[in-house]
């Protein structure tokens with residue numbers, strides 16, 4: 665039976681230094697992300713969700729209290745793969761491509777977008793994620809934040825970009841300074857090529 669697997673990081677473990685260390689990526693990918701994959705496979709084993717795609721598992725378990733453990737682990741697998749692709753070496757700064765115009769249209773300017781995104785990521789109380797999402801129908805961009813494992817995929821939104829604001833994402837490199845991690849994400853890490861691909865609906869991700 666097919667199981668859910670952990671995708672390799674799309675770059676070397678030291679590729680994001682000095683912004684995100686090799687040590688952080690080794691813990692975050694090889695330990696945290698792997699644990700969600702392992703837990704999910706254990707939870708779906710022998711159930712009707714075994715053999716389904718990750719997206720099918722997330723949608724089938726969202727909002728079902730009896731499947732909360734499955735949803736939490738499945739969504740965390742998906743969210744983390746999305747996050748690895750949302751960042752890249754030599755990333756960050758102003759967007760290029762189609763998303764630049766869409767951001768101006770939705771927020772007024774890149775600076776206004778950056779301010780709102782940073783604000784959402786900073787004010788997500790406790791563990792969670794901040795997202796740039798597109799409306800499934802009209803494609804309009806907006807910013808949202810989700811708690812713990814929750815994901816735009818469970819709310820009919822198209823994810824375009826995400827930042828993980830669980831403490832394990834930044835504590836080794838930034839200690840408690842979440843705002844510094846967020847500003848570094850925006851200035852030096854955002855993968856606008858990936859965001860453009862998600863916006864265009866291209867299957868550029870490996871989160872499936």
Ligand code: MN3
Pocket residue numbers: 692696744828830832833
């Ligand atoms: Mn994480």
